[in-house]
Amino acid sequence: MKKKIGVYICHCGGNISDYVDVEKVRQAVENEGGVFLSKTTMFACADSNQKDMVSDIKEKQLDGVVVASCSPKLHLLTFRGVAERAGLNKYNYVHANIREQVSWAHSDNKTGATEKAIHIVKAAIAKVRNAESLEPVKVQSTKAVAVVGAGVAGMRAAIELAEAGAEVFLIEREFFVGGRVSQWDDLCITDETGKELITRLYDRVMQHKHVTLFTGAEIVENKGSVGNFEIKVKVTPRHFKLQCSGGELQKAIDVCPVEVPDEFNFNITKRKAIYHNYPSEYPQLPAIDMKTCTRCGKCEAVCNAVDFSQKTEYLNIKVGSILLATGFDPYEPPKGEFGYGEIDNVITLPQFKRVIHYNDKRLIWQGKEVKNIAYIYCVGSRQLNGDNKYCSRYCCTSTIHTAITAKNKYKGIHNFHFNRGIRTYGKAEVRYDESSRLGDVYLQSFEYDPPVVEARDGQTFVKIKDVLTANKELEVAADLVVLVTGMVPRKDNSIAGLLKVPKGRDKFFNEIHMKLRPVETVIDGVTIAGASQGPKNIMESMNSALSAATKSFSLIDSGELALEPTVAVVNKEACEWCGKCDEACPYSAFEKVEKDGKMIAKVIPSVCKGCGMCLPVCPSNALELIGLSDHDVESMIDVLIEKDTV
Amino acid sequence: MAGGKVNNSPKILVFSTEKISDPAIDMAGLLKLHYPPTVYTIPVPCSSAIKPRWIMHALEQGFDGVFIAADGTDCPYGESCTTKTGEIVRETMEQLKEKGMDPARLKMAAICSVCSEPFVKHVKSFAEYLGKEKEVNAVE
Numbered sequence A: 001m002k003k004k005i006g007v008y009i010c011h012c013g014g015n016i017s018d019y020v021d022v023e024k025v026r027q028a029v030e031n032e033g034g035v036f037l038s039k040t041t042m043f044a045c046a047d048s049n050q051k052d053m054v055s056d057i058k059e060k061q062l063d064g065v066v067v068a069s070c071s072p073k074l075h076l077l078t079f080r081g082v083a084e085r086a087g088l089n090k091y092n093y094v095h096a097n098i099r100e101q102v103s104w105a106h107s108d109n110k111t112g113a114t115e116k117a118i119h120i121v122k123a124a125i126a127k128v129r130n131a132e133s134l135e136p137v138k139v140q141s142t143k144a145v146a147v148v149g150a151g152v153a154g155m156r157a158a159i160e161l162a163e164a165g166a167e168v169f170l171i172e173r174e175f176f177v178g179g180r181v182s183q184w185d186d187l188c189i190t191d192e193t194g195k196e197l198i199t200r201l202y203d204r205v206m207q208h209k210h211v212t213l214f215t216g217a218e219i220v221e222n223k224g225s226v227g228n229f230e231i232k233v234k235v236t237p238r239h240f241k242l243q244c245s246g247g248e249l250q251k252a253i254d255v256c257p258v259e260v261p262d263e264f265n266f267n268i269t270k271r272k273a274i275y276h277n278y279p280s281e282y283p284q285l286p287a288i289d290m291k292t293c294t295r296c297g298k299c300e301a302v303c304n305a306v307d308f309s310q311k312t313e314y315l316n317i318k319v320g321s322i323l324l325a326t327g328f329d330p331y332e333p334p335k336g337e338f339g340y341g342e343i344d345n346v347i348t349l350p351q352f353k354r355v356i357h358y359n360d361k362r363l364i365w366q367g368k369e370v371k372n373i374a375y376i377y378c379v380g381s382r383q384l385n386g387d388n389k390y391c392s393r394y395c396c397t398s399t400i401h402t403a404i405t406a407k408n409k410y411k412g413i414h415n416f417h418f419n420r421g422i423r424t425y426g427k428a429e430v431r432y433d434e435s436s437r438l439g440d441v442y443l444q445s446f447e448y449d450p451p452v453v454e455a456r457d458g459q460t461f462v463k464i465k466d467v468l469t470a471n472k473e474l475e476v477a478a479d480l481v482v483l484v485t486g487m488v489p490r491k492d493n494s495i496a497g498l499l500k501v502p503k504g505r506d507k508f509f510n511e512i513h514m515k516l517r518p519v520e521t522v523i524d525g526v527t528i529a530g531a532s533q534g535p536k537n538i539m540e541s542m543n544s545a546l547s548a549a550t551k552s553f554s555l556i557d558s559g560e561l562a563l564e565p566t567v568a569v570v571n572k573e574a575c576e577w578c579g580k581c582d583e584a585c586p587y588s589a590f591e592k593v594e595k596d597g598k599m600i601a602k603v604i605p606s607v608c609k610g611c612g613m614c615l616p617v618c619p620s621n622a623l624e625l626i627g628l629s630d631h632d633v634e635s636m637i638d639v640l641i642e643k644d645t646v
Numbered sequence B: 001m002a003g004g005k006v007n008n009s010p011k012i013l014v015f016s017t018e019k020i021s022d023p024a025i026d027m028a029g030l031l032k033l034h035y036p037p038t039v040y041t042i043p044v045p046c047s048s049a050i051k052p053r054w055i056m057h058a059l060e061q062g063f064d065g066v067f068i069a070a071d072g073t074d075c076p077y078g079e080s081c082t083t084k085t086g087e088i089v090r091e092t093m094e095q096l097k098e099k100g101m102d103p104a105r106l107k108m109a110a111i112c113s114v115c116s117e118p119f120v121k122h123v124k125s126f127a128e129y130l131g132k133e134k135e136v137n138a139v140e
């Protein structure tokens, strides 16, 4: 029980004191058990006040501290730091939120606000009275990071980590690096092409001696936790010897009897089971896709670089942190959505970009020249009745950029944009302006009244009630309809399950807090970057890659980690192993151990995330969370229910 | 002074969650969305960490109602949260019934990290319900 508690009540300029009578609060709590000193302060977070607190703690030998101020999200760590600087263990500090949850919320009721503040400060005092000094859980960490996915985000993160001094394992599932960006020619907003950007990144990755790149590779097992993940990586061979002469390879490709849709071109072309990379992909080596290869042996007969003896390898790697940059898939419209899959001149934006790539002088689709192009926006995004409620962010900009590219590349193109309100945010607004000046036509509707695509008399029409011209019904005869498809999570995102990384409502990987902790997940040591986290353009993907790299590096840099000690503990006497906690724990933090002749549960502190899901399931009430014990909670409740004093 | 005495409004204990619903409650303050000042919060890491005995303790010691501002599907600790929190509510309601207490004194709703308005609506209507119950009981 503490006897020398210091309580500081903040005015926050007037943010608190205009509505809460802070002096009254001080008087109401100064005689609470254990309180030795109570003060009000104009700004608790100001340097001068922090210094005063440090000297109070030192000189008066305070053994517990409460600051009643703004939300703990803002300054809990600040005041824990003050305690630490004064030589007091930081877990003897308790925070009371009397701004967001009192003065601001109840600015309409000053008496009520003051009364509530008194109760809240008293509850914090009750909690600090029981507080105990805690030491962080210390674990050794391996100075290596696994980066999963070698798109722009993964490669950028790998370079950053290696330059900082970490050992990096860059793990790419495909046989080639580059991700989606290798599929785009011209990029918005710079004038660089996808190939140029990927080449630049790949060269830097390969130059760095601390980056090891695996292609055709995937994590298949994961053990351990932050600082010491033990991953198993499955590396599929490309069945090619490193030396290979181009001429024989072409022969091998020609004789291969297996033809499959080429996913690189979003299935508008075909490729063989044995195939070469596109110029924008690396490494520049061929590969055989064993999922479709029939082992007929025809390629082997004409090309001696083919090597079917190569075996799948499994590597065990130890890393301190894992950075996920697995990217996105374009939304695939179901058959019939705006005529997709039914009317043959309805395609998606990614397909359209590849069509432009293959057409030099004239834009031809299915043997016919294209002049009128209708773009239908927000397909698979901002859905009224589907799962994808979000805006995919990249697509307005990319569509307008692509429409301008088409207009500049081919003669006589007319662009018609069937949109839901254009979102070319930031610098991309300039492109919107440019396209309007070039004469592109914008027609708009709301989500509940989308345009309709219809095939009639050998032609395809797009009809809309255009809100920009007083709901007039307008129709365009289109040679090509481009569905502006949004971003969705990777179809195979099983890596999330393997690492226990949660997904958000949008099914993309979920960060802890969008603003305060944007690249961390609740799994300590696993960070996320790029479009795996939600729709992002290249610049946004790079930015998040840099912050995720920095976060991952900060965890492994010193070789030792200090984890929050606020984990679950088992009462050895009360526990009669039943396994219910083990079942409830999402992280497998429980072990079954023998203690004094009986089996009981034991928490592995470095694995426990302190979520508390095990607490209510224990039939013997043998579990508590440090800092949230029954005593802590119930004594706070007792104080909160006390009679008013004002 | 505006408002005057508040002693008669029902007292509500809110179990909020550190990463999801507590930020929403903070933001309600930021947006000056008012609700009765007799609503108090105790933040916990996750709504599936709330022990029924804490809820019972609050109600038996004099809180008129307990509101669980649950993580719902946004829980950073995983999908199982919704069912687990639901199970806690079910079990506690059973205990309340056994003791002859009104199970409607416990209420739960998922409050996402930006659900400030829904939070205020929920606690206001809950306070109204509890207020009416209080009057009825006072008359009886």
Ligand SMILES: Cc1cc2nc3c(=O)[nH]c(=O)nc-3n(C[C@H](O)[C@H](O)[C@H](O)COP(=O)(O)OP(=O)(O)OC[C@H]3O[C@@H](n4cnc5c(N)ncnc54)[C@H](O)[C@@H]3O)c2cc1C
Pocket: A148, A149, A150, A151, A152, A153, A154, A171, A172, A173, A174, A176, A177, A178, A179, A180, A181, A184, A186, A187, A188, A189, A217, A218, A219, A325, A326, A327, A328, A330, A349, A350, A353, A394, A398, A401, A490, A495, A529, A530, A531, A532, A536, A537, A538, A539, A541
């Ligand atoms: C049609 C279209 C046009 C676009 N145009 C532009 C533009 O002009 N400008 C712009 O800024 N942005 C543009 N974008 C957005 C851009 O493509 C993305 O911002 C970018 O691709 C995100 O990079 P990433 O590295 O996060 O993901 P990705 O590019 O998707 O790369 C992810 C990588 O991870 C790999 N991977 C996935 N799962 C695993 C696993 N389990 N194990 C190992 N590896 C795995 C994938 O194979 C891939 O190589 C466009 C997008 C689309 C759809």
Ligand code: SF4
Pocket: A377, A378, A379, A381, A382, A390, A391, A392, A393, A394, A395, A396, A397, A420, A421, A422, A423, A484, A486
């Ligand atoms: S960026 Fe534009 S097209 Fe894409 S979802 Fe958002 S509003 Fe729709």
Ligand code: SF4
Pocket: A570, A574, A575, A576, A577, A578, A579, A580, A581, A582, A600, A601, A617, A618, A619, A620, A621, A622, A623
């Ligand atoms: S639920 Fe309780 S009694 Fe059962 S094993 Fe876990 S701690 Fe022991």
